[in-house]
Amino acid sequence: MHFDIVIVGGGAGGLELAAMLGRRLGRRQGRERVLLIDRSAFHIWKPTLHEVAAGTLDAHQEGLSYTILARRNHFSFTLGELDGLEAGTRRLTLKALQDEQGQTLIPARQVSFRWAVLAIGSGSNFFGTPGAEHAFVLEQAHDAERFRQRLLAAFTRAAFSPEKRLGVAIVGAGATGVELSAELIEAHQELQDGLGSEQRFRLDISVVEAGPRILGGLPEKISRQATVALQRKQVRVMTGTKVQAIEADGLQTSQGRVPADLIVWAAGIKAADSNLRYGLSTNRAHQFIVNDRLETSAPGLYALGDCAACVWEGDKLVPARAQAAHQQACYLLQVFLALLAERVHAPAFRYRDFGSLVSLGDNKGVGNLMGGLSGRNFFVEGLLAKWMYMSLHLNHHRAIVGGVNTVVLALARLLQRRVSGRLKLH
Ligand SMILES: Cc1cc2nc3c(=O)[nH]c(=O)nc-3n(C[C@H](O)[C@H](O)[C@H](O)COP(=O)(O)OP(=O)(O)OC[C@H]3O[C@@H](n4cnc5c(N)ncnc54)[C@H](O)[C@@H]3O)c2cc1C
Numbered sequence: 167m168h169f170d171i172v173i174v175g176g177g178a179g180g181l182e183l184a185a186m187l188g189r190r191l192g193r194r195q196g197r198e199r200v201l202l203i204d205r206s207a208f209h210i211w212k213p214t215l216h217e218v219a220a221g222t223l224d225a226h227q228e229g230l231s232y233t234i235l236a237r238r239n240h241f242s243f244t245l246g247e248l249d250g251l252e253a254g255t256r257r258l259t260l261k262a263l264q265d266e267q268g269q270t271l272i273p274a275r276q277v278s279f280r281w282a283v284l285a286i287g288s289g290s291n292f293f294g295t296p297g298a299e300h301a302f303v304l305e306q307a308h309d310a311e312r313f314r315q316r317l318l319a320a321f322t323r324a325a326f327s328p329e330k331r332l333g334v335a336i337v338g339a340g341a342t343g344v345e346l347s348a349e350l351i352e353a354h355q356e357l358q359d360g361l362g363s364e365q366r367f368r369l370d371i372s373v374v375e376a377g378p379r380i381l382g383g384l385p386e387k388i389s390r391q392a393t394v395a396l397q398r399k400q401v402r403v404m405t406g407t408k409v410q411a412i413e414a415d416g417l418q419t420s421q422g423r424v425p426a427d428l429i430v431w432a433a434g435i436k437a438a439d440s441n442l443r444y445g446l447s448t449n450r451a452h453q454f455i456v457n458d459r460l461e462t463s464a465p466g467l468y469a470l471g472d473c474a475a476c477v478w479e480g481d482k483l484v485p486a487r488a489q490a491a492h493q494q495a496c497y498l499l500q501v502f503l504a505l506l507a508e509r510v511h512a513p514a515f516r517y518r519d520f521g522s523l524v525s526l527g528d529n530k531g532v533g534n535l536m537g538g539l540s541g542r543n544f545f546v547e548g549l550l551a552k553w554m555y556m557s558l559h560l561n562h563h564r565a566i567v568g569g570v571n572t573v574v575l576a577l578a579r580l581l582q583r584r585v586s587g588r589l590k591l592h
Pocket of ligand 1: 174175176177178179203204205206211212213214215216246247249285287288304305342470471472473486487488489490491523524
């Protein structure tokens with residue numbers, strides 16, 4: 167199998183790049199020249215995984231099939247997991263795929279390319295903390311779905327237990343940890359509203375953060391507002407607290423033991439260990455080191471998003487965010503259009519921070535918007551911030567299914583929620 171451009175990983179960045187390239191090249195050329203590979207058959211925008219985990223977003227309804235996206239956007243798609251890469255001969259190997267009974271569905275395959283993009287995202291970083299097997303992570307849709315199943319079982323157990331209490335510990339108070347805690351409070355509230363008084367139970371959420379404040383990467387004002395909002399919802403915010411060990415029923419921390427029925431690890435990211443096998447330059451977090459043209463140490467091989475380490479403002483790295491993956495996808499679109507036309511795309515990639523928005527549940531958000539002509543930093547909160555937060559998700563949908571379909575999808579989901587409720591209990 168040979169394609170001019172092979173994109174491995176159809177997440178926030180890779181899928182947008184494939185869709186934009188396919189549409190620009192048109193039906194025949196796009197399908198012949200662009201191949202997207204993903205280990206999953208369907209796409210979910212990763213920033214919504216905390217909603218899937220809390221049961222407030224249905225993964226099966228939200229997920230979009232890559233095959234259909236490929237047909238609509240004029241690129242080719244194949245299901246597969248990257249297993250090997252030979253930069254010199256411009257060839258990559260995909261693992262054999264097996265069904266649940268261990269029977270081979272697709273044998274191992276090789277794909278050759280002129281140019282390739284690694285857009286395979288990242289996973290969790292436990293920083294060597296013992297007991298990682300006791301914690302849930304939110305790396306892929308099935309992690310979030312697994313957590314949701316366990317959460318529902320834990321809800322039921324708590325409702326019928328004499329203690330009438332469920333404890334959840336979330337390690338890491340970045341956007342993922344903060345948003346998950348707010349979403350869990352909402353899910354619990356929605357469930358309580360439908361239970362008889364004898365089945366109602368308390369949900370105790372502890373957010374454990376080693377740094378001095380929550381949302382450490384964002385301006386202090388956002389962190390203060392979010393702390394107040396979480397504390398109002400009775401979330402226990404433990405800053406300056408280092409987790410020493412994860413146990414089946416709680417955490418050992420520098421501030422004592424935190425008992426918990428469910429534990430989620432949302433502290434720090436690390437790219438896959440297998441990234442070290444491909445002979446490319448990587449950093450300590452196993453990300454591929456790229457230059458200001460997003461090219462890895464091998465010519466013709468690019469990387470974007472969470473799996474790429476790209477210098478920003480001299481001494482920092484472009485943050486692992488959906489907006490960075492999106493900007494890098496837009497940049498690589500121009501690079502490839504130039505390469506296909508045998509031109510050189512001269513400008514280097516420059517990341518622009520447009521600010522950050524964090525969802526705090528029930529129509530509340532908080533964040534900052536950067537830039538504009540004045541280059542000033544605006545603080546937004548409440549419903550406006552929540553709407554802006556939701557518009558990021560819609561923008562991603564617009565990039566992969568078009569404007570009209572995005573409106574139809576949004577309306578369909580809104581109507582479904584009105585009829586069936588927000589919480590997915592089955
Ligand atoms: C719960 C949560 C909330 C978040 N909230 C925000 C937010 O509000 N704002 C924000 O900007 N960012 C947020 N992020 C971060 C954001 O999701 C990531 O920065 C972004 O998704 C990175 O995009 P990507 O394209 O690099 O990788 P991903 O979107 O992670 O996509 C990687 C893709 O590669 C595929 N893949 C992985 N390995 C292989 C392999 N070996 N072979 C084939 N395919 C492979 C995966 O299946 C996946 O489809 C959040 C993340 C999480 C987990």
